[in-house]
Amino acid sequence: MLKTVPVEEAVGMVLPHDVTEIVKDEKKGVAFKKGHIIRKEDINYLKRLGKDNIYVLSLTENEIHENEAAVVLVNALAGKGVEYPDQPAEGKIAIKAAFDGLLRIHKDNLFRFNMLGEVMCSTLHDNTPVRKGEVVAATRLIPLIASRKLVEKAEKIAGKNGGTVEVIALPEKKIGLVITGSEVFHGRIEDKFEGVLRKKLELLGSTVTTVKMAPDDPDIIGAEIxxxxxxxxxxxxxxxxxxxxxxxxxxxxxxxxxAVNVVYGTPVLPGAMFLVGKIGDVDILGLPACGMYHKITVFDLVLPEFSREKR
Structure with missing residues (x-):
């Protein structure tokens, strides 16, 4: 149960939650931590932070505090390949990638979890390449106090499939590039495509092992593939x-x-003229010229799928 008392009458009481201070363009952090015993000299400071009244906390066995709830939730949400601190900061706990890899989100878990209303988990998009130590998700209880049954229900949902948030290691794949265009093949302009593609592929743990150049001749392009x-x-x-x-x-x-099983065209811009196909067990990806000029294209959406183990 929660009740409030004027801050002037709260001297000697224990804060049940962190009190945050925000200064525009300067800082956002904890001014008073949960468990702080309020002193007379704290009164004016708390008032400057907008705390004219202080919560007095008395939990029943059916209620749970935000900090305890955050620990329960993160333990259920976290799957393989992630790490997180033991204690929350300002009521929330961030989940980080334990190594370079691909973020996978069990989206049905996440949807059902967030639809409960008083719990939340925010994540990066599913299928996002991530680096070790990068924050990929965070969770918290939204109110200061909630029903323990609600948190237990959220815990059960979050823990399904071994956890909602995981990072998987990607195998090192060998990639061949065929840079097309008579202007590049004959040295009229410098090729910029190779550098762009190498950077994207290396981010996913793959290595460009073969690079071929071909003019605008379908027979030569086919031969180089x-x-x-x-x-x-x-x-x-x-x-x-x-x-x-x-x-x-x-x-x-x-x-x-x-190439067989060829699909040409996607409902994505930039990249509407993207192509995928197969030759034996080898994936063939035809990237339009937009891939050289735009930072993000359809290639960035589908590349993680082709970087995973063979499907």
Whole structure:
């Protein structure tokens, strides 16, 4: 149960929660920690923080405090590949990646958990590449006090499937690049695509092991894709030549290389002319030229899926 008393009458009482101080453009942090015994000299400070009244806390066996609830919730939410502190800060606990990998969120768990109303968990998007130590999620009880039964229900939901938030390690895959375009092949312009693709692939633990150049000739493009496959790559990425101009023949080159299960076109911008296919066990990804100019494209959405273990 909660009741309030004027701050002037709270000297000697114990704070049941952290009191936060926010100074615009300077700081946000704890001014008084939970458990602090209020002193006479604290009164004016607390008033400046907008605390004219102080909660006096008396819990029943059916109620749970935000700090205890945060520990219960995070223990259930956290799956493999994550880490978190033992105690909350300002009532919440952040979950961090234990190593570089791919964030996976059990979205049905998360939806049911957050729909309970008085508990919350905020996460990065599912399928996001993350670095060791990066905050990927955080949880807390929304009110200071809640029903213990509610938290137990949230705990059960969060712990389903071994936890709601996990980071999985990605296997190191060997990638072949086929950089297309007569302007690059003949040295009229410097290729910029390779550097962009290397950076994206290395973020997911993969290594570019083979790079081929091809002019706007579907037979040569197809031959270079085959050369990459013969070199033992797990995936081939082609760059450019996916549009509707007469010289955009990369898609035809992919087909001549023997690609099957080809899907051309996506409802995503930038990247509407993206292509996926297969040659044997090797994934073929046809990336339109937008991948060189835009920081985020359809390629960034689908690449994590192709970086996982073979499906």
């Amino acid at each position: 085959k050369n990459c496959i013969e070199a033992g790559v797990d995936c081939v990425v082609t760059s450019g030549g996916m549009s509707v101009d007469p010289d955009d023949v990369t898609r035809e080159g992919i087909l001549r290389a023997g």
